Amino acid sequence: DDESCWFQCSGPGRYQCRVSGLVFDMTGGGDVFYRVVPWNRSLLSPHGKKPAGPLFDISCQQRSVARLHLPHCEVRSTGRCHFLSVAHLHDEGVEFIRPERITETHIVISITGFSAFGNVKDEDSPPDPVRALVLLFYKPPADPDVTSFLNLLLLPGNVVIRDLKRTRKKLFGLETFIDAPPHCKLRPEETYSLSTSPAGESVLVQPTEAEFDPESYSSYFTSIQVIFSSITGNIKLSVKEKETSCCAWERRVCLLAHRVKPGLPSDEQLKETRTRIIDGISEPVLQSLLDKLLEKKVLSDSEAVEAEKVRGDKGRVLVDTVRRKGAAASSERNWLLTGNRTKDPVQTSDLKNESL
Missing domain, CATH: 2.60.40.2660 (Immunoglobulin-like)
Incomplete structure (x- = not known):
C-alpha cells in the first residue's frame, strides 16, 4: 500500500526488494511486512551512534527470516565500514548488532526477533565521501x-x-x-x-x-x-x-x-502542448510519423490520404489523430511528449515521464 510493503514467499531462498533494497534470507515460506519509520535519535546519542540508513519496521509471523541485508551507502574502498553496525529498536530499548559481513552494498546480520532495524555508525567516524x-x-x-x-x-x-x-x-x-x-x-x-x-x-x-x-x-x-x-x-x-x-x-x-501539468493522462498532456509540438516538428519527421502510424494500422488508408492532402496543416492533423487514437498510439503519443521531435520516431526509443 502507500506506506507498507508486503513480501510473500512459498519456500526458502534469497529475495531482494526493488523498492527498499532490502534482501531477505528465508528458511521457509512466510509473509514479511515492512515500512520506513522515523528514527528516535535520543536512543542513539547516549551510545555515540547516528543513523546511517533508513529505519525499517519489519515483522514476519512465521519467523522464517534468517538473515537481513540492509543497504548502506559507504564507499567500501575507504576502509571505513568498520564504523557500521545495525541498531535493533524494540520495546525494551535498543541493541546494536555487529555485522556478520559487509558487502559493497549491504550489511548482513542474523535475526531472530523482529521490530525496527536500521544502519548506524559511530558519531566520531571520519567524514569520508x-x-x-x-x-x-x-x-x-x-x-x-x-x-x-x-x-x-x-x-x-x-x-x-x-x-x-x-x-x-x-x-x-x-x-x-x-x-x-x-x-x-x-x-x-x-x-x-x-x-x-x-x-x-x-x-x-x-x-x-x-x-x-x-x-x-x-x-x-x-x-x-x-x-x-x-x-x-x-x-x-x-x-x-x-x-x-x-x-x-x-x-x-x-x-x-x-512542461506539462503533472498527473494528466498523456492524451490530455498532448492537448496542453499541442501548439508547441506543431510549431517544432519538421516535415521529414512528420512523414516518418505518418508512415509509422500507417504501418501499425493506427491510421486507415483513407485517413493517411487525407493527412497527405492537407500539406500546410499536416502537423496539426497528425498530432490530433495521435491524441484521439488512445492506447493504439500510446508509443507515438509518448514520443511526441518527450521533446525528441527532431528525430525519427522509428529510431527514437520511448521516453516516459514519471508524474507523481
Whole structure:
C-alpha cells in the first residue's frame, strides 16, 4: 500500500526488494511486512551512534527470516565500514548488532526477533565521501504564468525513493520526478554549490549552495531551488564542492519534455502542448510519423490520404489523430511528449515521464 510493503514467499531462498533494497534470507515460506519509520535519535546519542540508513519496521509471523541485508551507502574502498553496525529498536530499548559481513552494498546480520532495524555508525567516524543521490523534482508553470521551479535534493544513496516521492507529494503537491542519473559521491557536512548553463536574469538559483547531510533519511525538503522566469529548454546543472571547486555531479536536463501539468493522462498532456509540438516538428519527421502510424494500422488508408492532402496543416492533423487514437498510439503519443521531435520516431526509443 502507500506506506507498507508486503513480501510473500512459498519456500526458502534469497529475495531482494526493488523498492527498499532490502534482501531477505528465508528458511521457509512466510509473509514479511515492512515500512520506513522515523528514527528516535535520543536512543542513539547516549551510545555515540547516528543513523546511517533508513529505519525499517519489519515483522514476519512465521519467523522464517534468517538473515537481513540492509543497504548502506559507504564507499567500501575507504576502509571505513568498520564504523557500521545495525541498531535493533524494540520495546525494551535498543541493541546494536555487529555485522556478520559487509558487502559493497549491504550489511548482513542474523535475526531472530523482529521490530525496527536500521544502519548506524559511530558519531566520531571520519567524514569520508559516501555514495549519494542528486534528485530533481520539476514543477511546470501554471497557465498563463511561465514561471517554473526545479527542486534539487542532496541525499544519501540508500534513501528509499518511493517514500521520498510519497512524502513530497503530501508536502508540496503534484510535481514531476526527472529521471536523470542521480548517482555521485558526496562528503558529509561539505557545502556544495549549484551552477547552471545557461545562466542569466531568467534563471535564479536559491540558495546558491547547501550542506550535504548524510543523515537526512526523514527530511525530504529541497536543498537548492532553480526558478525559471521564461521558457527554458535544455539546461546544464553542475554540483561542485565549495572548498575545492571539484565537480561532484553534472547533468544536462531537457525541461521542455516536462512542461506539462503533472498527473494528466498523456492524451490530455498532448492537448496542453499541442501548439508547441506543431510549431517544432519538421516535415521529414512528420512523414516518418505518418508512415509509422500507417504501418501499425493506427491510421486507415483513407485517413493517411487525407493527412497527405492537407500539406500546410499536416502537423496539426497528425498530432490530433495521435491524441484521439488512445492506447493504439500510446508509443507515438509518448514520443511526441518527450521533446525528441527532431528525430525519427522509428529510431527514437520511448521516453516516459514519471508524474507523481
